């Protein structure tokens with residue numbers, strides 16, 4: 265049995281903060297180990313089979329689960345699989361006999377965190393609980409810190425986005441609407457969540473370089489002269505200049521400089537082609553075109569969604585990425601997509 269100083273590396277105060285769920289069908293074993301565990305952990309819940317265990321998990325939200333494998337009604341691995349599918353990060357420790365080695369492959373597939381062999385050495389079990397809970401808490405702390413950083417970056421980008429649009433009342437909300445549509449396209453394409461976040465943030469500042477264009481030109485009520493157009497066309501470069509030194513975890517500066525590039529090389533500022541244009545920028549390009557065409561401009565009324573869809577259809581695979589166009593049309597056809605929200 266355990267002695268007080270057999271596990272000196274364990275922080276007892278930390279163990280006392282833990283809620284543990286222990287699942288075991290054999291009453292004698294369950295009672296013996298429960299008596300031991302309750303001395304060390306904060307709260308202990310027990311269950312007598314996998315099904316009860318899965319229910320107790322939902323009810324008590326433990327920090328660690330310790331389970332036997334062979335049990336009636338639902339075995340320990342089936343329960344582990346159920347738990348992992350709803351809450352993958354909670355550590356599960358499996359108590360196993362050598363004769364149950366066949367279960368190992370299944371346990372690995374399920375993502376069981378640790379094994380303790382029978383007969384249970386209580387010090388080993390305690391150390392397994394401690395270590396897996398520590399790792400779990402550490403991971404959660406890192407995730408929290410990362411989330412705070414991303415939130416701060418998002419807020420900074422939001423402020424920058426609003427500052428640009430305040431100068432130019434006619435395109436007020438343009439970047440926000442492009443961000444809505446570009447995000448929906450990226451999600452429809454099944455891009456990773458992190459890439460989708462980058463696209464949303466890049467869209468919110470894609471026209472930041474317009475800060476260099478005089479507001480008389482931006483809000484000019486007539487069709488622009490060639491000189492004025494040329495001036496406006498400097499905004500991707502200007503935006504890149506503003507953002508190039510930033511260390512965002514997404515290629516925001518690249519999205520900004522490439523959002524007017526076109527697949528056939530007819531875009532600006534660098535005449536890039538096909539895959540040389542970042543996927544993020546190819547998505548923003550389509551969302552930008554659709555938003556611009558469906559919005560009122562000082563020199564023309566809004567052209568409407570049909571005209572915008574016709575435009576991107578015509579340019580599909582020529583100037584606009586085919587997959588992006590298909591996704592965009594799908595998104596626009598969805599009744600629940602609120603472009604002007």
Ligand SMILES: [Fe+2]
Nearest residue numbers: 470471523524
């Ligand atoms: Fe632009």
Ligand SMILES: [Fe+2]
Nearest residue numbers: 438470471552
């Ligand atoms: Fe734009």
